[in-house]
Amino acid sequence: MNNDPIEDPQSAAIEQLERFGLSAYAARTFVALASLGTGTARDISQVSDVPRTRVYDAVDELHDRGLVDILQSSPKQFWAISAETASRTFEHELQNRTDILRAALSELEPIERRTEQRGVWTVDGQRSVTDRVIEFFENAEEEIVYMTVEDLLTDDLIDALSEAAARGVSIKLGGVSAPVQERIQDDIPGATMFESLWVWSDTSAGRLMMIDGRKTLVSALVNGADASPSDPRSETAIWGEGDRNSLVVVLKAIFTWRLDPETPEE
Amino acid sequence: MNNDPIEDPQSAAIEQLERFGLSAYAARTFVALASLGTGTARDISQVSDVPRTRVYDAVDELHDRGLVDILQSSPKQFWAISAETASRTFEHELQNRTDILRAALSELEPIERRTEQRGVWTVDGQRSVTDRVIEFFENAEEEIVYMTVEDLLTDDLIDALSEAAARGVSIKLGGVSAPVQERIQDDIPGATMFESLWVWSDTSAGRLMMIDGRKTLVSALVNGADASPSDPRSETAIWGEGDRNSLVVVLKAIFTWRLDPETPEE
């Protein structure tokens, strides 16, 4: 019932800290200290349920990470850095690490990614599908045909389309309503709009995409009767590449038939 | 000998992926796939040394995260998203999570952080000390006195000083050479420069800081004979707060004596 916004600051913070690599004790200790500002091992143990004797280890771990300062007295006292400073610390560290990852990965990327002919690839999850679509947009050279329900036309997709358009790629966009069309026309001046190929919004269809007439993607919202009604993750897509690819052949036929009525295929 | 730049793209990427929460198998599998572009379980097993039978689990994990697509055929084939898309995926996810953390932590931050009177807090590590100094700069209300060796006067510190100056805080900066002083004057118009209190650059001293006459920090570069000569992490600082705090009293005396010679303290 209660999703991510702020269910319980305690647990939310603890969960994130753990996923950032802190031990459970360290995470709970830091959260306790963040509420207390300053405290002894006993204080921390009481509000965090961390065994008192283990608060010392946890605090060491936090001190090594620069999240907690230690007052050498008896009893020792501990001091947590501010929420803002802590967040920034993680932000920087993680930014660093993604940069390292990016550099390392691009080093070993293959020269030419082979373009498959046969078969159909699968992608699950709305976020992943969107990522894939954006990746394909970025590699487009001549033409992008994209048909989508409006809910899935997020800003990052519009950005990617806009960039492609700036590169000289021709954009053909379908499935969007009149008011949204106007907004799009501002962002992507060269885009051509076309009507839905069929009754689009009633079905649980997601998107249709064709790039340069040789790479296609279809997705469906698999909100089966079992899935939670508003779960944004339940999207499944398939895609294929290559002139002979079966999925490409089928979609190409559909789009061509609809977009160029005077050029019937044989 | 060979630090972070790019020792070995393989291991660097694997390490980062693991720290981002992937299992060792998943990390190695993804790196292998990133080099191959496309491959079967056998291919992956050969270049990654992941047992073939466990490539399937690893690939499932990666598929759930949206990093790998699966071609349902026999043998199954696997496809890795591009280095750029992968990096962006992580970037977004981590940005999201730091935002959640920031929100959660500031929710439970105490109303007023008690200002300690007695005792001295310790901080280790150059990064942590810098973070602490910045945090203190941000809370400054009237005056910042800061003396540092130039190596430690990084851009983020200058930014923080500049913001404080814009708030109307008076800045007194010491220990920097003439050429650097000029540059600083541009960024922080209102700053006052003063000479080093003593032969500063010869010692292994790090920084001296005083905020509003009631919070002070001292650091030293503990490059003992044992530590590696250029290790940037070997800095240790202590700080204290409150009018009665011993560290504050001592530093206040020193700074006042030097900065206001005509007002001798008693």
Add this chain to the structure above:
DNA sequence: ACTACTGTCACCCTCTTAATCACAAAAGAG
């Protein structure tokens, strides 16, 4: 001097995950 508390250490137990194996289904060769 006595009591309570603090900080350190050692230990056990559980859970995760790497690693190996067994086996049925599928593909390919002859």
Add this chain to the structure above:
DNA sequence: CTCTTTTGTGATTAAGAGGGTGACAGTAGT
């Protein structure tokens, strides 16, 4: 069509990390 090889799934074992508990010497405070 049969035999052999490969593929994918599952169960099982082993090792390590980390959570949880308790013993104990040193210290503070009465």
